[in-house]
Amino acid sequence: MTGVTASDGPDAAARPNGVSRRRGRPPRTESAGTRDRILDAAREEFSERGYEKTSVRGIAKSAGVDSALVHHYFGTKEQVFEAAVEVALAPALVGRDAVLEGPLEEVGERMTRTVIGLWENPVTRAPLLAIVRSAVNNETAAAVFRRLVAGQLLRRIAGQLDSPDAELRAELAAAQLVGIAMIRYVIKVEPLASADPEQIVRRVAPVVQGHLTGR
DSSP: OOOOOGGGOTTGGGSGGGOOOOOSOOOHHHHHHHHHHHHHHHHHHHHHHHHHHOOHHHHHHHHTSOHHHHHHHHOSHHHHHHHHHHHHHHHHHHHHHHHHSSOGGGHHHHHHHHHHHHHHSHHHHHHHHHHHHHHHHOHHHHHHHHHHHIIIIIHHHHTTOOSTTHHHHHHHHHHHHHHHHIIIIISOOTTGGGSOHHHHHHHHHHHHHHHHHOO
16 A cells, blocks of 8 residues: 655645645746636635635635645735726726717616626626625625725726816715615515616716716
């Protein structure tokens, strides 16, 4: 019978066929894949457990790596969450530029269509749900969410508005859309939960436009 030798390391006895998770830093060629795997695992953990019940150890276990690697790539749990949020919000941040292009009198429709489109897409909906649920239940998660949304999205939109209260207007428009997202996709209240997305855009876009540019 083949035994475990000292050179196999302290974890060898617990691993099948002498193969275990790597400790420490992976080779450079594996770094990008490892980082992405950790982020995928983090989004799943935050989605299923929420911010408070998710741990770095749990994320590492789900990703199949040692927790030291999670700390190496991201630092604290808050920083892991922020990285996961930033990746999940990337389509919105890219879409931000599309929202800002075109006539100002149509910005409400573009903003509404972009946000509803993100929630309608199953690929982006899952991480958005994880973010919203965590932000609602935990102040640390909420602070991360606010920092990213306010710093990278709302201020850019506010900067395009010719108004002394531009930031308030942008936040009111965002609040309108976040409220709809909560009722439709998180709480799932009918008939809004089953309403046609185009109908929602037609009804809500003028209200968002009013927040942004109305007098």
